[in-house]
Every structure is written in structure tokens, then in C-alpha cells.
Amino acid sequence: MPPVEDIDVHEKVKIGLDFRYGCHSSRNPKKSDGYYALDRIYRENGTFYIENVFIPHTNTTKCRSFALWDTDPACAGCESPRDLEYEQRCLALR
Ligand SMILES: [Zn+2]
Numbered sequence: 001m002p003p004v005e006d007i008d009v010h011e012k013v014k015i016g017l018d019f020r021y022g023c024h025s026s027r028n029p030k031k032s033d034g035y036y037a038l039d040r041i042y043r044e045n046g047t048f049y050i051e052n053v054f055i056p057h058t059n060t061t062k063c064r065s066f067a068l069w070d071t072d073p074a075c076a077g078c079e080s081p082r083d084l085e086y087e088q089r090c091l092a093l094r
Pocket residue numbers: 021023024063064065075078079080
């Protein structure tokens with residue numbers, strides 16, 4: 001098997017110093033509990049109709065960067081509550 005060629009990271013996928021994890025944007029007070037989207041509702045004969053359905057947000061809004069809370073620049077200034085329960089679950093896997 002030939003050796004893997006090492007190439008530079010493309011400009012568009014480089015992460016800058018101003019990059020922050022998603023936990024930084026989870027404190028938006030205007031954020032709703034979910035959103036509406038069109039969905040197909042199927043009848044028994046295989047046909048369907050379109051209906052608006054509510055899709056609740058289920059992703060955590062807590063910070064999960066527990067291994068790097070104090071050293072990771074992408075978590076600097078993060079004020080989201082830390083997901084300590086998740087941390088314990090991950091540490092138990094070690
Ligand atoms: Zn964070």
C-alpha cells in the first residue's frame with residue numbers, strides 16, 4: 001500500500017482564533033424550544049399529505065468541553081452551565 005500523502009488543511013475548513021463552541025450561542029433568550037417543519041403524513045393507501053409539525057430542540061445547551069474547560073481557547077469565556085453528569089458518564093468509560 002502506498003504511503004498516505006500529507007496535504008495542507010484547506011483555507012475554508014481552518015478554525016480561527018475567534019472560533020467558539022456551540023455552548024457559546026446557547027444563551028440566546030429569543031431561542032425557542034423548537035421549530036416547525038413540513039412533514040409527510042402517510043395514509044394507509046400509501047398517499048400522503050403535508051403538515052406542519054413541531055420539532056423540539058433536543059441538543060444540550062450545557063457546556064460539554066469538560067476536558068478542556070480551562071485550556072481550550074474555543075471554550076474561553078463560556079458561561080453555559082457545565083454538564084457534569086455527562087462528564088461523569090464519559091470518565092466512567094475510561
Ligand atoms: Zn463551553
